[in-house]
Amino acid sequence: MFLDIFFSLYHVSRIDPSLIKIGLHISHEQSQQAYIDASLGLFLSEWYNSSRPFVVYIHGFMQNDKHDSAVNIISALTKLDYNVFSVDWGYMAFESGGTAGLGLPFYNDAEQNSRIVGMCLAEIINAAAHYGKITFGQVSCVGFSLGAQVCAHFARNLNAKPSVIIGLDPPNLFFSIDTAYTERLTSDLADIVHIVHTDRGFTGTDLDDGHANFYINNGVRNQPGCDTFFGIDLVCSHIRVCSYFVEAILFPQNSVAVRCNSYDHFKMRQCQRKFHYFGFPVDSKAKGKLYFNTNSAPPYLKGIQGAYP
Template structure:
């Protein structure tokens, strides 16, 4: 009975981000279908995740352009005729959007980000549907399925380069939660060019480890990798994992989320902030923090170098690197335009 009670206390404390100690080499926290965190034996889940990494399932690619902004044209890897007959235009920038756990290509984050790009100009926007691997109540399986989804994304990008003359240097990959790791794995495995920019929107933390960059989003997966952290340490990564890592409200407990015990609201804010940055590219102003301890200690000076989070175009080529803090509002518009 004491052991059971101790595990319950640890699980509840994790949700509330309390500093309860446990050995991360033996135990880990994963979310259930209601996004409540549960402490499980790492040895019990590692094998199951490894099996899922070798699984196979359908990954679909849905093209939207300003000529078909709301009705998708589905294109399969290797179907050169479908690509040729679509509205894909290699002269326009290309963006790939990848959803997270228990979502699909019709999820709100995809349409919100897609529409913001079209408001900016002509883009090829591919929404990646990997719900066959992501839409499961079993988080362990979904986490393992990011490997297959990422490799299939890379194969599709290589196909569009070959058959559609896609310019990888004008291509961005945007992924939320587990989708952030899908785009990271995708970027690693593209063989016909280097992706210009990857945006990782609160990359999922449970079952992904800083010591295993080959299995997650990491610096080097594109020419420029930007990670946006809004639920650090619970559903999302807290450590910096990109060329530049941005921490709205120090990376967790996002304003306006209220008593967010599951932290799902803070986790989703990364998508909302990114979408807003596409229409207000200079408003998410952030200040550079020299030390990671200034992020975790919530004490970053406002006198350092500044950069903007997200936006179109990205920060690639602007010398933006390191960790950045920015304040955000509790409701729309979330950008404050100041540090």
């Protein structure tokens, strides 16, 4: 039967299924949620439409799916003609069951947990595909920060490539150039992989591992409007990518980027006049390095003006 699936990962890793929850959303206010070992039932919900493509959003380190950035992205995605899912791995992204009960963030544990979460999600989607509830070509994964690496582990464990992965400022820590190519988010994991940079070289990766690599305000801190704490931008530039992404979904006409060889060429307007859109659904023709600038306050996106510094 459809719901009778053996989750071998729980037996191998001894992960409590209640630590990972899957949500199906039709609006900000309306959602259904199930623990991952029972989440195949969401594909039987009257809210699930097998003719629509599927997008899953995965939050980052020290977050859950109730974090403002996650809520805003999920809400924006529900405006599209997609089945919108989320993964809440908040406990595993904040404190490890292995270092139990301290209530402190252990990034190395969260990084290891990201592998397990990705594998568990893949097991769900492989089963749904086996029973004809989904095709791999319908699947997109959007992940912020460490959630982008969950998308990578998810894709590596699927029985076929997903359609799209978007990494919103994927993490730098543990995923540098020294990290094995098979361990991080790379362009071979989906038909289309977009990487979005806003804190490159600090909390965010400085690697161009996507088919398209978007550099917003050169992809570095301090993003316009980000306040500092004693001169230090703690997380503002990193998490600002989520606000840009929400605007790009809701107002796609404003999310214009230009392909360019470098930020210096961009500043001097010596680009190729090849314009593409940032956001979701993705611009499948976007390739290489793409640049645009933003305002310092909402609305952040400037349309074609952002592609002309």
